[in-house]
Amino acid sequence: MSIREAVLDDGRAVVVKHGHAPGATAAEAAGLRWLAAADAVPVPSIHRADDSQLVLDRVPAGRPTTAAAERFGRGLARLHAAGAPAFGAPPPDGPADAWIGLAPMANVPGEDWASWYAAHRVLPYVRLAVDAGTFGAAEAAVFERACSRLPPSAEPPSRLHGDLWTGNVLWDGERAWLIDPAAHGGHRETDLAMLHLFGCPHLDRVLAAYQEVAPLTDGWAERIPLHQLFPLLVHTVLFGRSYAGQALAAARSLR
Template sequence: MSGLNQTVLSLLGAEVARARPLHGGDLSEVQLLSLTDGRRVVAKTGPLVAAEAAMLGAIRAAGVPAPEVLGVAGHVLLMEALEETAASAAGWQALGAALRQLHSVTGPQYGWAEDYAFGAVAIPNAPLPDWPAFWAGRRLLAAPDALPRDLRLRIEALCARLPELLPAAPPAALLHGDLWTGNVLFSGGSAYLIDPACYWGHGEADLAMLHLFGAPPAAFHEAYGQLEPGHEARRHIYQLWPALVHLRLFGAGYRGMVDSRLASLGF
């Protein structure tokens, strides 16, 4: 009996009849399992699945749709299987409302109870009370030695200006932390958040990530509601972090994304 089959049997009391890979496995393996008792579940395998399970629980506790965690053991996370449908206006509206609800839940400081990672890129989350200091030290300059020297110098110059460019103490909202459309599962008129990298921070960071590879439609914005003045000027500061992650994970093809954000900010 395979290790996965044994884990499923111990957690759910049934064996795996069939398995097929699902999309979204760039940094971990994700499979749809059909069990011998007729149930279908999603299995995700990776080193940080227990942390992900806790994040999914936090999202659901906030009243926001996310897959139900069915069990965790070792490197295996088992979740409910959801029927995926194409994005619709109703789905985008549901995502806007869900994200507004998520961001209405706030924590005591910026950060999270434990660190996380995107593959080989560590995400330090040790809490800080100052938001510009968090964005500089825990995000943009979390690993300065991993950056090309010219980029590091430009980012250091930007970080020295962050107290002027970012609010000092925005509400410490519950963030998804990796919110691009591939991490939203539309199902009918609902929108479920998947593959989170949660922490407490400025809600605009999630919105900036959602705009990194395209703009959500009007239905999303109408449901999310009014944004704070100056949000467009801050967007490239917040997009710089996922751009740096992509550069480190996937190589020089993402250098232009980093350069364009820095240049737009004058660095």
Template sequence: MSWRDEIESVFGAPVAGATQVQGGDLSDLLRVTLQTGRVLAVKRGPYVGTEARMLRAMALAGAAVPDVLHNGGRLLCLEWLDETAPAGAEAWAALGTGLRRMHNSRSADYGWPEDYAFGAVAIENAMLPDWPGFWAERRLAPCLPALPADLARRVETVIARLPDLLPAQVDGALLHGDLWTGNALFSGEDAYMIDPACYHGHSEVDLAMLELFGQPPDSFWRAYGPLEQGRDARVPLYQLWPALVHVRLFGAGYHGMAAGLLDRLGA
């Protein structure tokens, strides 16, 4: 059955039009309009079932995410959300409130029941009870074989220091896992989180990622609430992994970003 036939069978209406939309690295994204006028965000790819389960977990934790309308095999249908730009203070506050609510959903162990990926970069999520061990074994160490030798040596130095740089036990928050500003969709005064890469870990991971390519305004931080003591020192450590992923995906153009973070970590 084609994706078009599946949609028409599930929603009981013919597809009137479909437009390719710029999406993530894992799935094709279409804006599909039914003859009834209903509009869907339709994803096709090998990980859409995992994404559906992540979105449902986030929704259960009280986060604002697109509604999962259908998931079958390699097809995922979500509600279509119209984006408003630029985001105002109210929308940023809504993101802060929703993120704090999601982070309050906790787990005793760190990780996720399923592995995932950023494009060609695999994400290992097998659960571990020790947070520095998780950040070393599931995040930084898997990058080493794919890095230039100079970066790899410096990352190894950071890995050896992780027991001193990170607390052994953290809050085990439900994380979005890839919360850069492009994965926050602002619609009016509302804010939705899209394209998750969920796992349980330190809530500061999402905050550090949100600061990697920009700086949320004060309204976000006021709505999110109190931050942990010593967070500033951990920001470059939590930004290092996405920087290394960018080196692996996009090459030397992100070498400087990773090197700068390692400089801040004294490696």
């Protein structure tokens, strides 16, 4: 996906994105609208969205502060609480065949989190990595065993950003903004696990504020590796063996 900055006739600074595949920008726009509808964490306004181009307001640059981090944590809790029709549900008007970064991501609804997560957020990327020669058969079996050990969850489907690494959280000095979603219905701990995996400024303050609004269930910290399987496998598919070791370690932590 190519990205450039531009200035509208009225002087507003915007970001112009061209999709890497047909429909990618329209899918991103659907995700942004769905996140915005929760009125919880700000997202850039959309000026234009079609199958090939997306034009968004540019978020002004600033420093992440503790106050902004706490505001983000409370907002993220409200975003998740806005919910989704099912695990794997796409945003309204969003495609079932979507993307996370440059990797394919299938939005296939399911009612049981563990079986849905295994079938649509773990094993498809293992198969892609095997097909590319990144994983061998014995390594693929590690992930298959891990999927058989996924714990059940009583959590309802949350409205996820879906690709919540630190590069997709922008700070303007007062607030955090969300960009580049791979939005879908999922387990809220998956978004939080991505923040842990790739770092987030003042993460301890973000989590404390989150828990004030929506306390996490017991044992959530021990479940971080299983929720990191998804982003680690996506990165393995996109970048090869550099992430394979982390993905295998996360899978082996499920006993």
